[in-house]
Amino acid sequence: MGGTSKTWLRLGTILLLSLSVVLSGCSGGNAKPSGNNTPEQTATGNNDGKVEPFEISIFIGEAGQQPTPDNKIYKKIKEETGATFKFEFLAGDIDQKLGVMIAGGDYPDMMTGNTKLTAAGAYIPLEDLIEEHAPNLKKHYEKYWNMMKDPNDGHIYILPNYGVLNADPASNWYAGPAFWIQKAVLEDAGYPQVKTLDEYFDLIAKYKEKYPTIDGTPTIGFEILNYDWRNWSLFNAPQHLIGHPNDGGVVVKDGKAEIFADKDYAKRYYQKLNEMNAAGLVDKEAFTQNYDQYMAKISSGAVLGMFDQHWNFQTAEESLITQEKLERTYIGLPLVYDTSIRDHYKDRPALNLNNGFGISVNAKDPVKIIKLMDRLIEEDWQKILSWGIPDEDYYVNEEGRFMKTQEQRDNFNDGTWKLANKADAWFKFAPKMEGYFSDGNSTDAAAQPEEFKAGLKPYDRQFLEAYGFDSPVDFFSEAPENDIAYPAWSVDLVDGSEAKIVNTKQNELSTKYLPKAILAKPADFENVWNEYVSEIRKLNIKAYEDRINEVLQWRRDTWSVK
Amino acid sequence: MDETLTKDRTGRKSKKEKKMTWSLIKSQSQLIYMSVPLLAYIVLFAYVPIWGWTMAFQDYKPARSFSDQKWVGFKHFEFLFKDDSFLQVLRNTLAMSVINLILGFTTAIILALLLNEIKKVFWKRTVQTISYLPHFLSWIIVTGIVATSLASDGIVNDVLLKLNLIKEPIQWLSEGKYFWGIVGASHVWKEVGWNTIIYLAAMSAIDPALYEAADIDGASRYRKMLHITLPGIKPTIIILLIMSIGHILEAGFEVQYLLGNGLVLDWSQTIDIFVLKYGLAQGNYSLATAAGIFKTVVSVTMLLFANWMAKRLGEERLL
Numbered sequence: 001m002g003g004t005s006k007t008w009l010r011l012g013t014i015l016l017l018s019l020s021v022v023l024s025g026c027s028g029g030n031a032k033p034s035g036n037n038t039p040e041q042t043a044t045g046n047n048d049g050k051v052e053p054f055e056i057s058i059f060i061g062e063a064g065q066q067p068t069p070d071n072k073i074y075k076k077i078k079e080e081t082g083a084t085f086k087f088e089f090l091a092g093d094i095d096q097k098l099g100v101m102i103a104g105g106d107y108p109d110m111m112t113g114n115t116k117l118t119a120a121g122a123y124i125p126l127e128d129l130i131e132e133h134a135p136n137l138k139k140h141y142e143k144y145w146n147m148m149k150d151p152n153d154g155h156i157y158i159l160p161n162y163g164v165l166n167a168d169p170a171s172n173w174y175a176g177p178a179f180w181i182q183k184a185v186l187e188d189a190g191y192p193q194v195k196t197l198d199e200y201f202d203l204i205a206k207y208k209e210k211y212p213t214i215d216g217t218p219t220i221g222f223e224i225l226n227y228d229w230r231n232w233s234l235f236n237a238p239q240h241l242i243g244h245p246n247d248g249g250v251v252v253k254d255g256k257a258e259i260f261a262d263k264d265y266a267k268r269y270y271q272k273l274n275e276m277n278a279a280g281l282v283d284k285e286a287f288t289q290n291y292d293q294y295m296a297k298i299s300s301g302a303v304l305g306m307f308d309q310h311w312n313f314q315t316a317e318e319s320l321i322t323q324e325k326l327e328r329t330y331i332g333l334p335l336v337y338d339t340s341i342r343d344h345y346k347d348r349p350a351l352n353l354n355n356g357f358g359i360s361v362n363a364k365d366p367v368k369i370i371k372l373m374d375r376l377i378e379e380d381w382q383k384i385l386s387w388g389i390p391d392e393d394y395y396v397n398e399e400g401r402f403m404k405t406q407e408q409r410d411n412f413n414d415g416t417w418k419l420a421n422k423a424d425a426w427f428k429f430a431p432k433m434e435g436y437f438s439d440g441n442s443t444d445a446a447a448q449p450e451e452f453k454a455g456l457k458p459y460d461r462q463f464l465e466a467y468g469f470d471s472p473v474d475f476f477s478e479a480p481e482n483d484i485a486y487p488a489w490s491v492d493l494v495d496g497s498e499a500k501i502v503n504t505k506q507n508e509l510s511t512k513y514l515p516k517a518i519l520a521k522p523a524d525f526e527n528v529w530n531e532y533v534s535e536i537r538k539l540n541i542k543a544y545e546d547r548i549n550e551v552l553q554w555r556r557d558t559w560s561v562k
Numbered sequence: 563m564d565e566t567l568t569k570d571r572t573g574r575k576s577k578k579e580k581k582m583t584w585s586l587i588k589s590q591s592q593l594i595y596m597s598v599p600l601l602a603y604i605v606l607f608a609y610v611p612i613w614g615w616t617m618a619f620q621d622y623k624p625a626r627s628f629s630d631q632k633w634v635g636f637k638h639f640e641f642l643f644k645d646d647s648f649l650q651v652l653r654n655t656l657a658m659s660v661i662n663l664i665l666g667f668t669t670a671i672i673l674a675l676l677l678n679e680i681k682k683v684f685w686k687r688t689v690q691t692i693s694y695l696p697h698f699l700s701w702i703i704v705t706g707i708v709a710t711s712l713a714s715d716g717i718v719n720d721v722l723l724k725l726n727l728i729k730e731p732i733q734w735l736s737e738g739k740y741f742w743g744i745v746g747a748s749h750v751w752k753e754v755g756w757n758t759i760i761y762l763a764a765m766s767a768i769d770p771a772l773y774e775a776a777d778i779d780g781a782s783r784y785r786k787m788l789h790i791t792l793p794g795i796k797p798t799i800i801i802l803l804i805m806s807i808g809h810i811l812e813a814g815f816e817v818q819y820l821l822g823n824g825l826v827l828d829w830s831q832t833i834d835i836f837v838l839k840y841g842l843a844q845g846n847y848s849l850a851t852a853a854g855i856f857k858t859v860v861s862v863t864m865l866l867f868a869n870w871m872a873k874r875l876g877e878e879r880l881l
């Protein structure tokens with residue numbers, strides 16, 4: 001007995017000693033680079049001496065695919081900085097996953113932004129880290145510094161991935177909300193200018209009458225999706241029809257936010273839908289379908305139009321392109337009630353708050369991570385992450401412009417190729433330059449004007465020529481300067497607060513009554529609508545509006561940039 | 563044997579009736595040791611978590627120590643019971659649960675009785691296998707199948723149209739009045755085969771001599787079913803019934819969540835969905851816990867009540 005315990009004692013001492021040696025070694029190693037830290041040195045610092053490999057575990061808050069193990073961009077990152085990434089993608093429901101993560105305090109080194117995680121104290125404040133170790137990031141976010149601060153405690157937890165612009169970016173792809181219509185419908189009608197809701201439905205009605213089936217399936221005039229959190233297709237159109245930008249559930253008029261669900265201009269839209277339903281234009285199954293069924297219908301090419309955000313049905317549209325049904329792809333139209341209203345669908349990108357990476361409290365070495373991000377935000381790396389490797393993924397023409405061959409273009413649309421040759425899982429959420437590089441090239445291949453034109457399919461080129469436009473975005477009016485507090489939809493209502501509960505209840509009422517109102521016999525519409533409005537008025541809507549106005553005011557007070 | 567062992571070792575008096583004595587404990591020490599892991603398991607996983615009920619009386623925030631939580635008394639219970647939709651939600655839960663219970667029991671017993679009458683083993687096995695296969699599908703698949711069959715161009719509408727029973731397709735999933743029935747039917751389709759297994763097992767335990775005696779008395783097939791098979795499986799039925807009544811507030815979650823939509827909201831929302839919407843989705847774990855406590859209390863009460871009723875009626879009991 002005595003012998004064993006002595007052995008254990010000895011072993012324990014040895015372990016303890018070796019641990020302390022290791023620990024002191026670590027801290028010594030850390031002290032050195034931070035001592036002589038200048039931007040130039042971080043950029044090239046790794047050239048002298050060997051790169052120390054380290055792994056960063058990352059949770060990505062949306063579904064995705066693991067990059068291949070020999071991905072060329074990640075390999076390059078590892079060669080230069082020693083960093084490897086271990087991604088965990090969301091499978092299933094984000095709230096459930098986060099609930100489990102929070103309950104167990106089981107965080108990886110980095111996580112994509114989420115207000116739940118912020119509220120649970122899962123991120124570390126980044127402002128001191130950036131000031132001390134990341135001069136490039138500091139410069140990158142300089143103009144947005146105040147906006148990035150958490151409204152509740154003034155710390156910066158998340159590094160926004162989108163919305164940091166160095167110029168008003170040219171763009172050829174519109175991702176936002178619009179009334180979408182099949183190109184074939186416009187082509188068939190002789191490329192008319194469509195400005196109002198009535199004109200839009202007239203076109204659809206005429207086309208549907210002319211072609212009752214498309215490729216054998218019955219033509220669906222107008223499609224609506226209201227499934228789970230994807231509810232804007234049903235809820236959001238009225239604010240745009242009166243010329244307001246997308247503020248989510250409210251319209252901000254003269255700096256004051258108010259809900260629009262119960263207003264007369266909302267009624268006008270749903271009454272129109274009611275009439276269109278009676279005319280057989282609205283899909284009968286619109287309100288019982290799930291997202292997959294909706295996407296399947298769009299991919300079939302039988303849906304003439306819908307109100308949606310472009311990114312929401314993008315994969316269905318890509319499937320139409322693969323099937324070479326280009327005339328069945330869509331054009332976004334910024335419809336309004338009457339021509340005196342200026343459309344405001346397209347907006348200037350606002351800083352994408354609550355999205356991007358944060359470093360978790362469990363991260364072993366936040367300094368290393370922030371230095372890595374600081375290195376990757378530099379222009380040479382930004383080019384690699386966005387465009388790829390020169391002469392492999394794109395070429396530079398005589399004028400110094402970045403261009404792609406058709407093969408390179410196809411590669412960039414090929415998901416499997418991208419897993420092996422692009423660092424998208426990282427780059428999507430990482431801080432990034434938007435606008436132009438210092439040599440005048442666009443930061444995003446899809447936004448490079450000559451590259452976009454060269455990549456257009458003949459059908460699309462001819463379609464745009466008929467309208468005299470350069471890109472589909474030209475259908476929209478130029479976006480005016482954003483209100484500083486814009487957009488209201490990014491206001492955090494705070495989980496469990498009265499504002500949030502009222503909002504949930506209001507959405508529930510809309511989910512229940514709007515389909516009823518649309519499907520009702522035109523004579524009954526008035527009754528259903530009145531019931532809906534009176535139910536909404538029973539809620540404490542003021543709590544919801546007050547919370548939004550409070551945050552908007554706070555933004556105006558603290559966000560004053562420049 | 564224990565008695566004699568005890569006597570031999572201790573050399574003291576032995577009693578016929580087993581009283582808890584040190585000697586008895588000592589003699590059965592191996593058994594007691596063996597039960598320790600199981601007891602620990604139950605304490606650890608069934609009783610320790612009850613501590614979590616304290617969450618219902620706090621404004622619980624994760625990753626905060628117990629002493630830092632804010633106590634709010636019955637606030638969450640109040641929210642739950644005072645909410646306008648709670649009664650409706652409770653009604654839906656009970657209605658669907660009762661429909662499931664009744665349909666589930668009758669269909670399973672009838673199918674078991676019918677299967678029991680099939681003399682060819684091959685056919686019996688085939689029918690049984692086919693009928694219990696859907697049990698192994700998850701609800702997300704089943705609801706997919708249900709939604710597809712009930713679509714306007716789905717098989718149900720097709721058949722009804724061909725039979726000239728209806729003039730135009732019925733939008734099954736957009737009418738609230740059909741919803742409970744659809745849920746009940748889906749449950750039956752998925753679980754009926756599985757539920758028969760236990761009844762068939764009980765039937766095989768019935769003494770064949772009873773059937774022979776009935777044959778001699780000239781009893782018909784239906785008579786035998788009614789007077790021998792059914793009474794033979796009655797204890798099983800009662801025990802299962804008591805257990806099911808304990809689950810009266812568990813109307814299921816996935817079916818309603820996946821099949822429901824705005825148009826049938828008034829019929830489809832169950833307690834579990836309510837809790838998901840206003841509890842978990844809002845990070846309000848306290849409300850979810852409060853609802854959990856409510857459900858447990860109702861379950862235990864119903865269980866005890868059913869058990870008491872069974873005792874009064876002189877039937878088999880669970881406890």
